[in-house]
Each structure stands twice: as C-alpha cells, then as structure tokens.
Amino acid sequence: xxxxxxxxxxxxxxxxxxxxxxxxxxxxxxxxxxxxxxxxxxxxxxxxxxxxxxxxxxxxxxxxxxxxxxxxxxxxxxxxxxxxxxxxxxxxxxxxxxxxxxxxxxxxxxxxxxxxxxxxxxxxxxxxxxxxxxxxxxxxxxxxxxxxxxxxxxxxxxxxxxxxxxxxxxxxxxxxxxxxxxxxxxxxxxxxxxxxxxxxxxxxxxxxxxxxxxxxxxxxxxxxxxxxxxxxxxxxxxxxxxxxxxxxxxxxxxxxxxxxxxxxxxxxxxxxxxxxxxxxxxxxxxxxxxxxxxxxxxxxxxxxxxxxxxxxxxxxxxxxxxxxxxxxxxxxxxxxxxxxxxxxxxxxxxxxxxxxxxxxxxxxxxxxxxxxxxxxxxxxxxxxxxxxxxxxxxxxxxxxxxxxxxxxxxxxxxxxxxxxxxxxxxxxxxxxxxxxxxxxxxxxxxxxxxxxxxxxxxxxxxxxxxxxxxxxxxxxxxxxx
Amino acid sequence: xxxxxxxxxxxxxxxxxxxxxxxxxxxxxxxxxxxxxxxxxxxxxxxxxxxxxxxxxxxxxxxxxxxxxxxxxxxxxxxxxxxxxxxxxxxxxxxxxxxxxxxxxxxxxxxxxxxxxxxxxxxxxxxxxxxxxxxxxxxxxxxxxxxxxxxxxxxxxxxxxxxxxxxxxxxxxxxxxxxxxxxxxxxxxxxxxxxxxxxxxxxxxxxxxxxxxxxxxxxxxxxxxxxxxxxxxxxxxxxxxxxxxxxxxxxxxxxxxxxxxxxxxxxxxxxxxxxxxxxxxxxxxxxxxxxxxxxxxxxxxxxxxxxxxxxx
Numbered sequence: 001x002x003x004x005x006x007x008x009x010x011x012x013x014x015x016x017x018x019x020x021x022x023x024x025x026x027x028x029x030x031x032x033x034x035x036x037x038x039x040x041x042x043x044x045x046x047x048x049x050x051x052x053x054x055x056x057x058x059x060x061x062x063x064x065x066x067x068x069x070x071x072x073x074x075x076x077x078x079x080x081x082x083x084x085x086x087x088x089x090x091x092x093x094x095x096x097x098x099x100x101x102x103x104x105x106x107x108x109x110x111x112x113x114x115x116x117x118x119x120x121x122x123x124x125x126x127x128x129x130x131x132x133x134x135x136x137x138x139x140x141x142x143x144x145x146x147x148x149x150x151x152x153x154x155x156x157x158x159x160x161x162x163x164x165x166x167x168x169x170x171x172x173x174x175x176x177x178x179x180x181x182x183x184x185x186x187x188x189x190x191x192x193x194x195x196x197x198x199x200x201x202x203x204x205x206x207x208x209x210x211x212x213x214x215x216x217x218x219x220x221x222x223x224x225x226x227x228x229x230x231x232x233x234x235x236x237x238x239x240x241x242x243x244x245x246x247x248x249x250x251x252x253x254x255x256x257x258x259x260x261x262x263x264x265x266x267x268x269x270x271x272x273x274x275x276x277x278x279x280x281x282x283x284x285x286x287x288x289x290x291x292x293x294x295x296x297x298x299x300x301x302x303x304x305x306x307x308x309x310x311x312x313x314x315x316x317x318x319x320x321x322x323x324x325x326x327x328x329x330x331x332x333x334x335x336x337x338x339x340x341x342x343x344x345x346x347x348x349x350x351x352x353x354x355x356x357x358x359x360x361x362x363x364x365x366x367x368x369x370x371x372x373x374x375x376x377x378x379x380x381x382x383x384x385x386x387x388x389x390x391x392x393x394x395x396x397x398x399x400x401x402x403x404x405x406x407x408x409x410x411x412x413x414x415x416x417x418x419x420x421x422x423x424x425x426x427x428x429x430x431x432x433x434x435x436x437x438x439x440x441x442x443x444x445x446x447x448x449x450x451x452x453x454x455x456x457x458x459x460x461x462x463x464x465x466x467x468x469x470x471x472x473x474x475x476x477x478x479x480x481x
Numbered sequence: 482x483x484x485x486x487x488x489x490x491x492x493x494x495x496x497x498x499x500x501x502x503x504x505x506x507x508x509x510x511x512x513x514x515x516x517x518x519x520x521x522x523x524x525x526x527x528x529x530x531x532x533x534x535x536x537x538x539x540x541x542x543x544x545x546x547x548x549x550x551x552x553x554x555x556x557x558x559x560x561x562x563x564x565x566x567x568x569x570x571x572x573x574x575x576x577x578x579x580x581x582x583x584x585x586x587x588x589x590x591x592x593x594x595x596x597x598x599x600x601x602x603x604x605x606x607x608x609x610x611x612x613x614x615x616x617x618x619x620x621x622x623x624x625x626x627x628x629x630x631x632x633x634x635x636x637x638x639x640x641x642x643x644x645x646x647x648x649x650x651x652x653x654x655x656x657x658x659x660x661x662x663x664x665x666x667x668x669x670x671x672x673x674x675x676x677x678x679x680x681x682x683x684x685x686x687x688x689x690x691x692x693x694x695x696x697x698x699x700x701x702x703x704x705x706x707x708x709x710x711x712x713x714x715x716x717x718x719x720x721x722x723x724x725x726x727x728x729x730x731x732x733x734x735x736x737x738x739x740x741x742x743x744x745x746x747x748x749x750x751x752x753x754x755x756x757x758x759x760x761x762x763x764x765x766x767x768x769x770x771x772x773x774x775x776x777x778x779x780x781x782x783x784x785x786x787x788x789x790x791x792x793x
Binding site for chain 2: 004122
C-alpha cells in the first residue's frame with residue numbers, strides 16, 4: 001500500500017478539483033471540505049510513511065526510467081508536501097468563508113486551487129526533467145487564473161505579465177531539458193548527472209538554461225518584476241498560496257537540481273553569483289517593502305526578499321546551509337501565508353490597505369493584527385521562531401565556510417525586515433485614531449481570522465520542532481559541495 | 482530538395498520577422514498563421530508527420546482562429562495599438578539580438594550532438610510490442626509517458642478556465658455578428674463540411690494507434706467542426722454550461738485518472754495496463770481525450786462557458 005501513497009498525494013486533490021469543476025456551484029458547501037481533508041490526510045500518510053521507512057519510489061505505468069517516469073518521495077520532497085498540506089489546509093479553512101457560497105466564482109476558485117494542490121505535489125515528487133516541465137506549466141497555469149479571480153479588470157495586466165515571465169522561464173528550462181536529453185538520452189534526475197558533467201559546453205549551456213529558467217519562475221531578483229503586482233493584486237487566499245508555495249516550488253527545483261544532476265557542474269564562481277543574486281534580492285526586496293504604501297505590496301516585496309535567503313545555500317553548500325535554506329522555506333511558507341491572510345482581513349474590513357490609514361484597527365481586528373505581529377517575528381528571524389532557526393543555521397554555515405559576507409547580508413536582512421514589519425505595526429497600534437476608521441466591510445469572522453493566527457503560531461512553533469523535521473529532510477545529498 | 486528546404490527555412494525566418502514587426506495587429510495575425518503552415522511543412526520534411534499534423538491543426542488552424550476572434554472582439558481603438566505601451570528601441574534591439582544569439586547557440590549545440598544508441602527513445606522503439614500500439618508517438622504519449630499526457634490535459638482545462646476569466650472584460654463589447662450568415666453558401670458549407678470534419682477527426686484519433694494521428698490532432702479537427710458550426714450560426718456561445726457539456730470537458734482527464742487509479746490495486750502501478758487489454762483501453766482513453774480537447778478548443782473559440790443551439 002505504501003508505494004501507492006505518492007500517486008494518491010497527486011491525484012486525490014487533482015481529481016477533486018476536476019470533480020469540483022464538473023459539479024459546479026451546487027457542491028460548494030461540502031465538496032471542498034471533503035477534498036481538503038482527504039488531501040491533508042494522504043499528505044500526512046506520506047509524511048509518516050517516509051519518516052518511518054525512508055524514501056518511496058513509484059514507477060508510473062510500471063515502466064522504469066529511462067523509459068518511464070518515476071515519482072520519488074525523499075526527505076526534501078516530503079517536507080515540501082507537508083508544508084503544502086499545512087499551509088494549504090489552513091488557507092482552505094480561510095477560503096471556505098472567503099470563497100464560500102457567497103462568492104459567484106467560488107467553483108472556479110476551488111477547482112483551480114485543488115488542481116494546483118495536486119500539481120504542486122506532483123512537482124515535488126517528480127524525478128523526471130520533462131515531467132517537471134509539465135508540472136511547472138500546471139502550477140503556473142493554475143496560479144494565473146487564480147490571480148484573475150480578484151476581478152479580471154483589475155488584475156488582467158498583472159496576470160498577463162506573470163504569464164509572459166512564466167512562459168519565458170518555462171521555454172528556457174525546456175531548452176535546457178532538450179539539450180540534456182540529447183546528451184544523456186534520458187530524463188531521469190538520477191541518470192542524467194554524469195552526461196551533464198562530461199557534456200562540456202553543451203552540458204554547461206543546458207544547466208544554465210534550466211537554472212535561469214527556474215530563477216525567472218522563482219521571481220529571483222532581477223526577475224522579480226512580475227511578482228508584486230500579481231501577488232499583491234490577487235485575493236488574499238490566493239496571495240498566500242502563491243507566495244508561500246508556488247514561487248517556492250521553483251526554488252525547490254533549483255535546490256533539487258543543484259544537489260542532484262547538476263552537482264558535478266557546480267562551480268565556485270557560479271555559486272557565488274547565485275548567492276549574490278540572493279543577497280541582492282534580500283536587500284532590494286526589503287527596502288522596497290519598507291517603501292510601499294499598500295499593505296499587500298509590503299508583504300509581496302517581503303516575499304522577493306525572503307526568497308533570497310534560500311539562494312544563500314548555493315555558495316556555502318554545506319550541511320548546515322542545506323538545512324538552513326530548506327528550513328527557511330518552511331518557516332517563510334507558514335509565516336508569509338499568515339501575513340497575507342491577515343492583510344486580506346484588513347482589506348475586507350477597511351475596503352483599502354493603505355498603510356498610513358491603518359490607525360485604530362487594534363480593537364476591531366485584534367486577532368488578525370496579532371497574527372501579523374507573530375508571523376512578523378519569524379520573518380525578522382527573532383527567537384524563538386522557525387525563521388530564527390533557519391537564519392541561525394545559515395549564519396553558522398557562513399562562519400564555518402569562512403564566507404563572512406553572507407553573515408553581513410543575513411543580519412542586515414533581518415534588520416530591514418524588522419523595519420518594514422514594525423512600520424506597519426506602528427501605524428496600526430501606536431497611533432490613536434482621531435475618529436473611528438471608515439470601514440466598508442464587516443469584521444472578518446473567526447473562521448477567517450483564526451487560520452492566520454494558527455499559521456503565525458506554527459511559524460513560532462517551528463522554532464521548537466527543528467529536530468524531527470531536519471531528521472525527515474535528511475542530510476545534504478551526496479556529491480554536492 | 483535542399484533548395485526547397487533552404488527556401489522553407491528562410492521563409493519561416495522572414496515570416497517570423499514580419500510577424501513581430503508588422504505595423505498592424507491584423508497583418509501580424511495573418512502572417513502568424515502562414516508561418517504556422519510553413520512550420521507544419523518543415524515538420525513534414527523532418528519526417529515528423531505527427532508534429533506536422535498537430536502544428537497545422539492547432540498551431541496554424543485553431544490558434545489562428547483564436548487570435549482572429551480575439552481581434553474581432555477588441556473594441557475598435559484597441560485594434561490599432563500594436564504595443565501597449567510601445568517598448569523602447571534599445572529594449573527591442575536587445576531582445577532581437579539576444580534571441581538570435583540564443584537561437585544560433587542552441588542550433589549549433591543541438592547540431593553537434595550525437596544520437597545516443599541507448600537513449601530512452603531508442604529503448605521505446607525496441608519495446609513497442611509491449612506498448613500495445615504500433616505507432617511510437619502514441620506508445621510514448623499513452624503508455625510509456627502517459628502520466629505527462631494526463632497532466633497536459635489538466636493544463637488544457639486550467640488554460641480554458643483562465644482564458645474564460647481573462648475574456649470577461651471584453652464581454653460588454655459582445656461578439657461581433659457575422660455579416661453574410663444569410664449567404665446561400667452557408668447551409669451548404671455547414672451541411673457538407675461538418676460531417677466530413679467529424680469523420681476526419683474521428684479517423685485521426687483512431688489512426689493514432691498505427692500511423693500519424695492521435696487524440697490531439699483528431700481533437701483539434703473535431704473542435705474545428707464545432708468552430709464551423711459556430712461560424713455558420715448553427716451553434717452559439719452561452720453564458721452558462723450545462724452539466725453534460727462540463728462532463729464532456731472533463732471526460733478525458735477523468736477517465737484517464739480513474740483508469741490509472743484502478744490499475745493500482747490490479748497491476749500494482751498507476752496506469753500499468755493489464756496485458757491483453759492495453760489496446761482497447763488506450764483507444765477508449767484516446768477518444769475520451771479527443772472529445773475533451775475538441776470541446777475545450779470550441780469553448781476557447783466562443784470565449785463563453787457554454788454553447789447552445791440558437792433558437793429559430
């Protein structure tokens with residue numbers, strides 16, 4: 001039975017999304033609940049199975065690579081699926097109200113989100129370069145219509161720009177895959193490594209195409225230009241999913257390729273360049289986040305910055321950097337989802353999210369603002385939180401490898417994050433309102449406020465659960481460094 | 482033939498150049514369609530008839546129809562803008578030079594590659610008998626790498642939802658009414674061509690088992706039959722889709738997934754067909770896929786959630 005779990009993790013949510021599309025609005029009251037619970041359940045089953053018995057492999061169609069496609073659930077894939085289950089599950093609870101029976105486009109939201117959930121799991125499990133391309137397309141083409149759900153008139157420009165960048169990234173990646181197949185005669189991640197390493201200039205170009213394509217998809221500086229408008233303009237639940245999971249999927253692939261098939265090509269200079277991109281993202285994203293006038297754009301630019309930390313793995317490439325980068329992905333995932341859901345509640349209540357006009361919200365929106373503050377602790381990297389553990393591991397890696405300059409980046413990134421988080425909290429808490437805020441909506445009900453708080457508390461809890469999660473992740477794959 | 486190939490290659494480059502530099506949106510679309518046909522020819526010259534069929538049916542045919550129908554739905558003033566906002570000259574030059582350089586590098590590297598005798602493709606050719614069909618492309622798409630094809634059907638479904646959402650802002654302008662639907666030729670066209678197109682489409686799906694063809698090519702032709710019916714006013718877009726239409730839309734992906742999941746307890750792997758039943762299962766899945774593809778492409782063309790027969 002255990003060897004079936006990877007298949008179920010992909011197709012339970014995917015099929016649920018297809019059924020949702022077919023059945024339409026009449027099942028909105030109960031089908032999404034059932035589908036989300038079932039998806040979380042199979043994801044947890046996979047997690048416990050991998051934690052207990054090690055990695056699981058499934059050959060699709062019974063054909064072994066290089067002929068067929070393999071699904072591989074190793075430690076890295078499993079922690080990402082667990083993150084998706086936790087964030088996806090809690091965002092689904094929020095969406096039950098936000099995209100429930102009252103939303104005319106609810107059926108589209110749930111069909112797309114459930115299929116996106118399955119596609120993300122498919123991406124994490126895929127062990128085949130071309131299949132990864134297909135899953136990347138699935139994830140992108142689910143994400144873009146979700147952005148449009150905020151109202152096509154408002155977001156169509158952002159969505160089209162997202163589409164253009166995403167297609168550009170996909171095509172570059174695909175060109176790399178084509179060259180790799182020409183060199184290796186195979187697409188399986190475990191089989192293409194030696195041919196790429198011995199491939200000379202062709203191998204190097206193939207690797208460059210794949211890495212640059214993924215950098216575009218991951219919105220890494222300077223390819224971040226599509227992200228703030230798309231993530232800032234989407235509905236809150238969608239923004240949370242996009243920032244916490246979708247862009248991270250591309251960074252995940254960078255980590256997976258770099259430590260797998262591209263390990264033999266990893267060059268010190270290229271690795272330093274990747275780290276420099278990460279550092280630039282951290283500094284630029286944080287400064288931009290501080291300068292934004294709209295709350296959701298603050299959070300969106302914060303994503304640009306936070307993705308940069310995961311890139312700091314590449315120049316250091318030791319076990320602690322590996323654990324730190326992945327752990328940063330996990331803690332940023334839950335914290336950023338909390339921030340976006342909290343910002344969404346502000347938007348529902350006030351009808352706007354201008355940072356300067358947040359005065360006097362501390363009474364009516366106390367739960368959501370609390371979530372914002374707690375999640376902010378993890379984003380800043382203060383103890384005790386998941387963000388702190390991740391930065392601590394990265395700091396130790398930078399000292400261990402003698403690359404002190406990354407430590408400087410890590411610390412200034414934390415200070416800048418504190419600046420933009422506290423700027424929001426200052427307007428929300430410290431300035432007494434001259435009059436009650438003009439609101440356009442109801443106070444969000446607990447079902448919308450609590451998921452944000454739970455996600456924020458999980459970001460703190462990650463500060464105490466590092467040992468089992470890092471054990472599940474496993475060490476740095478062999479042959480890296 | 483070298484001369485023909487050379488002219489063809491040169492023509493594709495010139496058409497591509499004209500397509501991006503055309504001063505008028507309409508002209509750009511027409512050039513794009515011609516370029517698609519030339520690309521289909523080049524695939525045929527490269528002994529890849531499956532790709533040639535797909536490129537002609539989808540790349541040139543349906544994509545061209547979609548572009549033209551979008552152009553027609555644009556309000557008058559937007560038809561004049563070619564770039565919105567126009568890119569700076571330096572940016573355009575940079576993009577052009579970078580694309581040419583990238584294309585040359587890729588061409589040089591791919592040209593230098595030696596075909597590998599143990600490549601997955603060669604392996605697949607050697608094990609065709611196990612795959613249940615004689616046609617290598619179909620064997621890969623529906624058996625060896627059926628998982629990719631299944632996920633691609635999901636891409637199509639989500640692209641359809643996205644396109645319908647993105648088109649909403651255009652809805653107030655309405656679909657332009659066809660002048661000339663009262664022409665005496667229209668009933669003849671509709672009654673003659675629709676059955677023929679349906680026949681050709683169904684044949685292409687079935688032929689995929691042993692020759693060029695398959696679900697995507699056949700589905701595109703079937704979808705084309707629907708487009709003809711819409712153009713002749715025998716079908717028209719409707720704001721809502723009935724349950725039957727939605728069932729047809731997801732038929733392919735649903736049958737595919739359920740068949741795959743059924744094989745888990747029976748054969749121990751997702752989509753591992755039981756020996757002996759491989760061919761019938763694959764043909765059944767092909768027809769379901771083609772149906773969903775045809776309906777999706779038709780809805781992409783009408784830009785609506787459903788279709789209905791107009792009242793007379």
